[in-house]
Structures are given as structure tokens and as C-alpha cells.
Amino acid sequence: MQHESAEIAIVGVGQSDFRALYAKTERPRDAYALAAGALRDAIEDCGIDKNEIDGLICSRVQYDRLATVVGLQNPRFVHDLEGTGRMSGLALQEAVALIASGTVDVVACVYGNNGRSAKVTYGGDGGGPTAAYDEMYGMTSPGAYVALMYQRYRGMYGASEDALAPLAVNNRRHAALNPVAVFQEEFTREDYMRSRFIAEPLRLLDYCLINDGAVAFIVTSMERARSLRKPPVRVAGTAGMAHVTNYYTAEDFFYSACQDVASRLYRQTGIAPEEVDCLQIYDNFTPTILFTLEGFNHAPRGEAWRWVDEKKIHYDGARPMNTAGGHTSESYMQGWAHHVEAVRQLRGEAGARQVPGCATVQYMCASPIVTSHILTTDEAAA
Numbered sequence: 001m002q003h004e005s006a007e008i009a010i011v012g013v014g015q016s017d018f019r020a021l022y023a024k025t026e027r028p029r030d031a032y033a034l035a036a037g038a039l040r041d042a043i044e045d046c047g048i049d050k051n052e053i054d055g056l057i058c059s060r061v062q063y064d065r066l067a068t069v070v071g072l073q074n075p076r077f078v079h080d081l082e083g084t085g086r087m088s089g090l091a092l093q094e095a096v097a098l099i100a101s102g103t104v105d106v107v108a109c110v111y112g113n114n115g116r117s118a119k120v121t122y123g124g125d126g127g128g129p130t131a132a133y134d135e136m137y138g139m140t141s142p143g144a145y146v147a148l149m150y151q152r153y154r155g156m157y158g159a160s161e162d163a164l165a166p167l168a169v170n171n172r173r174h175a176a177l178n179p180v181a182v183f184q185e186e187f188t189r190e191d192y193m194r195s196r197f198i199a200e201p202l203r204l205l206d207y208c209l210i211n212d213g214a215v216a217f218i219v220t221s222m223e224r225a226r227s228l229r230k231p232p233v234r235v236a237g238t239a240g241m242a243h244v245t246n247y248y249t250a251e252d253f254f255y256s257a258c259q260d261v262a263s264r265l266y267r268q269t270g271i272a273p274e275e276v277d278c279l280q281i282y283d284n285f286t287p288t289i290l291f292t293l294e295g296f297n298h299a300p301r302g303e304a305w306r307w308v309d310e311k312k313i314h315y316d317g318a319r320p321m322n323t324a325g326g327h328t329s330e331s332y333m334q335g336w337a338h339h340v341e342a343v344r345q346l347r348g349e350a351g352a353r354q355v356p357g358c359a360t361v362q363y364m365c366a367s368p369i370v371t372s373h374i375l376t377t378d379e380a381a382a
Helices: 031-046 063-070 087-100 131-136 142-157 165-175 190-196 255-269 287-295 337-348
Strands: 010-017 055-059 078-080 106-114 198-199 212-221 233-242 278-281 360-365 369-377
Touching: 010 031, 010 087, 010 337, 031 063, 031 106, 031 212, 055 063, 055 087, 078 087, 087 212, 087 233, 087 337, 087 360, 087 369, 106 165, 106 198, 142 198, 142 287, 165 190, 212 337, 233 255, 233 337, 255 287, 255 369, 278 287, 278 337, 287 360, 337 360, 337 369
Parallel strands: 055 078, 055 106, 278 360
Antiparallel strands: 010 212, 010 233, 106 212, 233 369, 360 369
16 A cells, blocks of 8 residues: 555644543443544644535544534545554555545544443453464463564564663653653663563563543645644655454564565655654554564664664654653554654644654554554645
8 A cells, every 4th residue: 555645634633631531430431422522622623614524534433423423414435444553554544545536625533442441451352263272372462462473583683681671661751741641650671670571571561551532633635734723744655565364473573564665655755764753653562663663674673672772762862752652651542642643743732742853753553554654744845
């Protein structure tokens, strides 16, 4: 999948207060109410008329019910995406394709999740075509699969026992600067090493959260975008490729698929990895960050665990990464909130965690469907 997208922009973003929603509740929250709130905020953010939205793409909530809740009666295109992390990148790619083709003019991409209050566990539910076989070997969730991949990675490349610590520490340091992040108390490398194993070698602090919340972003043409309330964030390019099996592993850590996507994306945009100001990396579990850095040529193959350090990947370092706190500290909105953070960084709206002079951001997801986009300010593309 590859789209020429130089004249398409993200113009509005909205999200929940994840920290406030982490408070316990006796009953499951309404995912549709959360999603409607995020969409309302995205509409307010860009100042567009709600009735201009003629495309609706949803994940974890269904388009028919959400459209009814928010009063969108006659969209020209609607689509539900499954509730997995790989879908956030696909949602933007689909919006880009729809606008580029002339099918619609304005697309709202919306995600809603009540996982914490509904006590969702993201694993161990006996689902999937190979579940009976997988569960005999302890493969009861994606975390177990990623742990197995990381064990292989360590064996191949000699990663140290504390190699993942800088990633978890960095996420929490950024979350401490984010008022809506769930976890804001910073910890040290030593604290990380004392945290318990969930699926060895992965520890508690390597795992994403389960929390309630919603995210929305609105996409339209650059021509329309320039007349709206906020500076447009240009989708300079986007590309994707699947690596599909019955299980959540790849012997090469999704490297070949990432390489294919990277080569097309960098060629399409004319932007090289070293020219990207800020990285937003899908991090359901911290080893995924290492796999992604190598797959997209930000770090040499087998060397990402040496390449990362807490100073380099901090918001004011040479390679800022996951500046809102990532999936282990801000929230687990399955990649969607990373897109909101990318937009805010490019607008200069990230507050205490603002990357100085941020003009380009790359979103990357290394998973059974690999996706990546490069987003820029309007001025950077001129």
C-alpha cells in the first residue's frame, strides 16, 4: 500500500483525559460516549462544521451506532476496522486514499475503548484459529509472542538484561510532562530491573496499559485545511505492507516488511530517517521499539538496544521518541494517540515536552500489518 498524499492533511485532533478515566468505576464506561467526546473535541479543534464530515472510519466502535450518537445521518463512506493496534495506521491510510480518489472530502477517524472498566484482558480468552495449540505452549496473548521474539533477538544480537530499561524509563519521563497520561511517577533503571516478569524476559514495565479512552482525528485536503482554525499537518507520505500468519511473530522481527515500507516511504517523501525530528513508535511492548528502529533504518540491524539511551530519545535529545509517554505510560489507545501527539508536536502544542523546532514526525508500527507515515508542517513541505 502506498499513496501519493502531499495534498492531504490532518486538521483536527481530540482525545480523552486518560488519567481521569483510569479511576475505578463500578460499571463499564460507554465506549460510544467516549468516542463521541473525542470526535466533538476534534471538530472543535479544527473549527469545521460537523455536517461537512462525509466519511467515517471507526475502530472498536461501530460506525452505525456512533453516527447515530453524534448525528451524522448521511455520510458518503463508512467503514469499521477491527480493534487491533495495527488499525490506527490503516485508518489514516484509508482516509488519505478516500480523499485522494475524490470519494469524500472530509474523513473522521474515530477510536473508542472501555477496556479497563469492562475488564478486558487482551489475551487468554481462547479465541483465534490456533488457540488450542498456542495455549499449550503459553502463547495466551501478544505479549507472550513478543517475549518469544525478544528472546530470539537477545540470542542473536547479545542484548543485555537491562537493554529495554531506557525505553520504559523514557516513556515514563515523557508521561510525567503530559497532564493526561495515566502514569506520571518517574522510575529509574534500577526500579525497572526490580519490576516483576510477566512473560520472561518482559517485565511489568515493558507492557502496555489497559485503559479507557477515545481518540479522533479529522482528515481533508490541504486546500480545505488552510482555511481552518489550526495549522494543517501535511501527510507527506504513507506506506504499508502485511506480514500475515496465524500467530503474532515474525522470525525476522518484521524486518523485511518494515524495510519494504521504509524504502517506499522515504523515496515517496524525499525525507531520510536522519531528517525526522520526532519518532512516534507503536509500542504495545517495549521490544517492538527496537524492532521498529532497525526495520526503518533509524538504528543498525541488531544494534538498536545499544543505539537507544535515555538522553538521546528524550524530547530535547537528538532523536526524541514517544513524547507523550507511549503505550506503557500515557495510555494504550492502540496507536491512535501517537497520531494525536504527532500533530501536537508539529503544531508546537506539546507544552513541557515540546520538541524544539519540530517540523517532521514519523509514525511507525511494526506488527502483522506494518504501516508508517511521515507528517510535516505546511512550511516544511513548501
